[in-house]
Amino acid sequence: xxxxxxxxxxxxxxxxxxxxxxxxxxxxxxxxxxxxxxxxxxxxxxxxxxxxxxxxxxxxxxxxxxxxxxxxxxxxxxxxxxxxxxxxxxxxxxxxxxxxxxxxxxxxxxxxxxxxxxxxxxxxxxxxxxxxxxxxxxxxxxxxxxxxxxxxxxxxxxxxxxxxxxxxxxxxxxx
Numbered sequence: 238x239x240x241x242x243x244x245x246x247x248x249x250x251x252x253x254x255x256x257x258x259x260x261x262x263x264x265x266x267x268x269x270x271x272x273x274x275x276x277x278x279x280x281x282x283x284x285x286x287x288x289x290x291x292x293x294x295x296x297x298x299x300x301x302x303x304x305x306x307x308x309x310x311x312x313x314x315x316x317x318x319x320x321x322x323x324x325x326x327x328x329x330x331x332x333x334x335x336x337x338x339x340x341x342x343x344x345x346x347x348x349x350x351x352x353x354x355x356x357x358x359x360x361x362x363x364x365x366x367x368x369x370x371x372x373x374x375x376x377x378x379x380x381x382x383x384x385x386x387x388x389x390x391x392x393x394x395x396x397x398x399x400x401x402x403x404x405x406x407x408x409x410x411x412x
């Protein structure tokens with residue numbers, strides 16, 4: 238009885254991709270010996286929502302910012318999210334930013350506006366996704382009321398009113 242022999246290239250360094258992934262269908266190695274990029278979806282699992290398992294999901298990052306005098310806290314939650322779960326997360330983190338994000342000078346001018354604009358773009362991308370059903374036994378997050386219908390979001394008016402007053406005082410004394 239013959240003993241099985243290892244392949245001829247056993248122990249030789251791997252060629253191609255650094256982790257020896259199969260080459261893309263019909264792809265020839267690119268310069269440097271790495272295979273050409275694979276088409277979207279090749280060898281990948283379908284993207285599903287991290288909360289409910291819905292199939293129509295996008296891999297997005299939602300941000301929140303809290304600025305308290307000299308201490309700042311940056312938060313983010315990375316998807317993938319389906320439309321309903323993602324909008325719920327955007328509403329929650331945007332409301333938190335509107336309430337707690339304005340209480341330091343740098344936050345008032347730079348970080349909170351950036352975070353709000355970022356979340357606006359994420360919300361628009363999520364709104365373009367088709368509706369998806371949650372996986373069996375799971376449910377979508379409750380989106381709740383829109384951000385501007387949440388009373389906590391209007392706490393942002395306090396530091397904004399202070400900033401407008403401070404700027405008007407500086408302009409009045411300069412004139």
